[in-house]
Amino acid sequence: xxxxxxxxxxxxxxxxxxxxxxxxxxxxxxxxxxxxxxxxxxxxxxxxxxxxxxxxxxxxxxxxxxxxxxxxxxxxxxxxxxxxxxxxxxxxxxxxxxxxxxxxxxxxxxxxxxxxxxxxxxxxxxxxxxxxxxxxxxxxxxxxxxxxxxxxxxxxxxxxxxxxxxxxxxxxxxxxxxxxxxxxxxxxxxxxxx
Numbered sequence: 001x002x003x004x005x006x007x008x009x010x011x012x013x014x015x016x017x018x019x020x021x022x023x024x025x026x027x028x029x030x031x032x033x034x035x036x037x038x039x040x041x042x043x044x045x046x047x048x049x050x051x052x053x054x055x056x057x058x059x060x061x062x063x064x065x066x067x068x069x070x071x072x073x074x075x076x077x078x079x080x081x082x083x084x085x086x087x088x089x090x091x092x093x094x095x096x097x098x099x100x101x102x103x104x105x106x107x108x109x110x111x112x113x114x115x116x117x118x119x120x121x122x123x124x125x126x127x128x129x130x131x132x133x134x135x136x137x138x139x140x141x142x143x144x145x146x147x148x149x150x151x152x153x154x155x156x157x158x159x160x161x162x163x164x165x166x167x168x169x170x171x172x173x174x175x176x177x178x179x180x181x182x183x184x185x186x187x188x189x190x191x192x193x194x
Contacts, residue, residue: 006055007048013093015041015049020092030090031128031135038136046140046147047154050133053089057130060085060100062168067183068103070173071190072112072124080125087124107185116189 006012015037023033038046061081069076069084076084088099091109098105106112106124115123137147171178180187180194187194 006051007045009052012049012052012056016089017092020090029128031126031132034090034129034132035135035139038132039139041136043137043140043150046133046137047150050147050151051154053133056089056096057082057085060088061165062103063170064168064182065099065103066167067171067173067179068099068106068186069124071179071183071186072106072115073122074190076173082130083125083127086129087126090126090129091124104183104185107183107189112186113189 016034019030019034019037022028022037023030026033038049041049065085065088066076066081069081073080073084088096088106091099091111095106095109111123134147137150138144141147171182173179176187176191177194179191184194
């Protein structure tokens with residue numbers, strides 16, 4: 001079994017930022033630019049990227065971030081929350097770190113502000129970003145299933161995690177007063193004044 005090692009965090013964010021730049025320059029969706037950047041990497045590095053992606057993605061699995069997704073999306077299911085976290089990663093390191101430290105800070109992102117004004121719920125929900133490593137691996141190997149076999153080999157055997165993930169304090173996303181108290185800027189932007 002291969003030893004599992006996540007890529008250096010700076011390398012991970014360099015790939016994300018390079019893909020963001022390419023997407024903007026070429027006028028293509030971010031996920032397509034990301035797949036292209038990853039496809040230029042060796043297969044092992046794609047696996048390491050996927051491992052780091054999972055780590056930064058999982059770090060956003062918190063109630064306060066989910067509440068932000070709920071406000072931005074006008075609701076947010078489990079699957080949509082996965083896509084939202086991928087979308088926050090797609091914003092790049094600076095915005096990811098801001099959102100991780102204070103999800104309410106997303107009220108200052110131009111895409112969120114623009115979406116709130118135009119009543120667009122899909123902003124920051126980027127499902128395809130979750131599958132960029134698999135898409136790149138397929139380009140490199142020519143085999144649609146190769147990533148999953150390599151991923152199973154790359155990841156170390158792990159004991160089942162019996163402890164619940166600490167998501168922070170749960171609260172009612174449908175309670176506008178609570179949302180205004182916990183995420184005042186986003187709530188004001190998405191729900192209006194309290």
